[in-house]
Amino acid sequence: MPVRKTKPTTLIQLKKDWEKEHLINILSQNRVKRKVIAFLLVYYLNDLQPFFEENPDMYPVENGKIFDIIGLDEEPYIVDALKIGWMRNFPDGKFYPDDDVKRFQLAIILYRVSKTLPFFHSKKVYHYEMKDVPLSDYTYKAITFAISNKFLRLEDGFFFRDRDVTGFEAARSFSKFRKILKK
Numbered sequence: 001m002p003v004r005k006t007k008p009t010t011l012i013q014l015k016k017d018w019e020k021e022h023l024i025n026i027l028s029q030n031r032v033k034r035k036v037i038a039f040l041l042v043y044y045l046n047d048l049q050p051f052f053e054e055n056p057d058m059y060p061v062e063n064g065k066i067f068d069i070i071g072l073d074e075e076p077y078i079v080d081a082l083k084i085g086w087m088r089n090f091p092d093g094k095f096y097p098d099d100d101v102k103r104f105q106l107a108i109i110l111y112r113v114s115k116t117l118p119f120f121h122s123k124k125v126y127h128y129e130m131k132d133v134p135l136s137d138y139t140y141k142a143i144t145f146a147i148s149n150k151f152l153r154l155e156d157g158f159f160f161r162d163r164d165v166t167g168f169e170a171a172r173s174f175s176k177f178r179k180i181l182k183k
Contacts, residue, residue, distance in 0.1 A: 029167035055085035
């Protein structure tokens, strides 16, 4: 009886296969969750992590663990995003992985990530006339950063800050961020 040769599946290959499958599922989502944003951050920027300055800004957690992420497929990605300071947990020590992400929140995350790169972030502030985000808004600086770098777009002068981020929009933002860093 002939012996079939099968290619051994390694844990690394299984992880890569899961990541690709997860990314394809994300692209079709109408709204993304915080756990998905953490996954996308680490997926797109993982090999560039040595260039980032770690700036964890975590609230204290009980027993050193964030209990609402334990057992999630995205748990290692969330932990990485928290450790480097790209994302934050909440004052109650939870991460709330299933909360939807709004466009202004994604802009803040992109801005926060850029601030962990000393050579990338400049003091230059761009000004855009947005019909729905006044200059005095606390998110204005982060939103103009995201627009000026073409991570997020205006639609007829509106930013739609409270609109849910789609999977495609989030993936495109982090992909563009990665391309800028690779230059």
